[in-house]
Amino acid sequence: MSKQDSAARAAAISFRQLRLFAAIGDLKSVRRASEECSLSQPAVTQALAKLEEQIGSVLVDRRASGSYLNELGDLFHARIRRFFEQAEQAIMEAGAADTKVAARAIMNRFTRSQIRTVVGAIEHGSFDRASESVGISSASLQRAARDLESNLGVPLFYRTAAGVLVSPLGSQFGRHMKLALQEIEWGIEELEAAQGGATRQMVIGAMPFGGSVLLASVLDDFLRLHPRADIRIMNESAAEMAKCLRAGDVDFVIGLLPELESGEVVREPLARTxxxxxxxxxxxxxxxxxxxxxxxxxxxxxxxxxxxxxxxxxxxxxxxxxxxxxxxxxxxxxxxxxxxxxxxxxxxxxxxxxxxxxxxxxVLYDPITPVPSLGITMRASWLPTRMHQDFIDLIRAHVSAPRPHLRDVG
The missing domain is CATH 3.40.190.10 (Periplasmic binding protein-like II)
Structure with a gap:
């Protein structure tokens, strides 16, 4: 399954469906989930059936004693919980809510079109370019933007002679929501992989020099393990790669670790070189x-x-x-x-x-300090899929193999 396929399938699922599914998993009961969401039990059952049809997987086992998440349901539920947790955290960081309860209430008012507005605007730079990309009129996007700001209670956009632009706060909120939405895509792809389906695309950042060399050393082994994997390798400068990682445009980065600390990323040093x-x-x-x-x-x-x-x-x-x-x-x-x-x-x-x-x-010159580390840079809140984890494990094993020119970290 391509990245575009998983994104399209994820985009077709409403936030309401996901909230109902999350409630079923949390409460382990369709009846209690219907009460929690103030809906009839048949309405919840119907929404669940539609969700299962959309993603092509049965998530809940129906028994005489009740309805319970099966193994696939548990897998998908973990991703959907992460989606809501990250979305609610984005709402709080935007200054729209002081508590998780308040953030959850705001999140319940959001629609797909509203979030698509801010994510599209930050990805394309303007409403006009975003509307061309998603096939919706600029006027419709701007209406959705006003609804989003009204629900959030925080201004995210501003008008200029060049048109409506995203504010710095709006860019931050949109970036966080984009990362949250990726959890839905990864959840669908993990279900596919668990059932022997196609493997998703993996985007790896390779830092200049060491990153590319290290990747080349493990790619054959990884492709033997995942022969249907679709790997895209991105090469950028250190500054540009950091932006791509924070924006979710790359899954993780291999190579020399950045010297500057950032609360948004974690660095795993593997060896000093x-x-x-x-x-x-x-x-x-x-x-x-x-x-x-x-x-x-x-x-x-x-x-x-x-x-x-x-x-x-x-x-x-x-x-x-x-x-x-x-x-x-x-x-x-x-x-x-x-x-x-x-x-x-x-x-x-x-x-x-x-x-x-x-x-x-x-050449024979004095030892140069400080000694940089070769390793993996990841987003702090990232949860790798099984395929990601297999690749990372191969990187760790390759670097830990005895080499006189590498020094162990620790």
Missing amino acids: PYSVVARRGHPLTRLGKVSIEDLRAYDWVTGTDGSSRRACFERIFADGPAPQTSLATCALPVIRHLLKRSDRLTLMTSYELEHEDSLRA
Whole structure:
């Protein structure tokens, strides 16, 4: 099942259906769920039957003693509980409610079209572009936006000469709701996988250099385990990758861990991999017994892009004096390899990266600190699917295999 298929199926399910299903799972009774939601028992039963038809799975076993979630129902219920918890947290962080009870009451008034409005606006930049994408008129989206603001009691949009735009608070709220909605999609995909169906698309962020090398080392093993997996690998700068991760556009990121802490992401260091100054085979510096800082200043360098850990390391090395010539800044390994092989330029590489470069050598310079870590960066609230977990376990096993150039974390 493609990402588009799961998203379309998830979008067809109303929040009301999900609230009723969550109540059945919480209360372990259709009758009690109907009382909790102030609906008749036949209405709840009908809504449940429609939900099961939409997702193609039986979620509840009907017995003489009552109706109970089966194994698939428990699987889906866990995702739907996470959806509501994250949505209610987004409402509280927007300043619309002080308690979970109040946030739940607001969430119960939301409709799909209202949430689609703010998510579409932040993804496409304006109501006009969002309306083109979802096939709804801009006027209809703006009506839904007004209804959303009315239900929330907090302004999310503002009008300019260029049209209606999303405020910073609206962007934050929309991003959090987008992440919450992904739980529904993942719930559907987990049901498919549990029944031997198609496997969902997995989007992995690969940090420049180490991330791509590490991914390439485990992809074959993973595809043998999940032969129908649909993997998309995203390569971006460190700053752009952080944005993609927080927005839910990538599931997790592999490579050098960011130096800056963030409450929205968690970092799992797997191994420390020290930086070395690197040059081509036969470079004049590779013939020296010991290289000084002045030796390094005498050559042109290829540095990392702004915001990357490689660029920060370069700046620390030369912090106490003039920096060498840096005509080129890139995170593209093929470009760096080409430039170094055909010149006397220098760059920085981690020991893990250098292991895979036969034409490059480390020069004998002092140990460079701090030593970066290779690992996995994930959203703090993320719950991986079985497929995600299998991939992460393979990464852990690969990095933990004995290698003299990697140092254990701990």
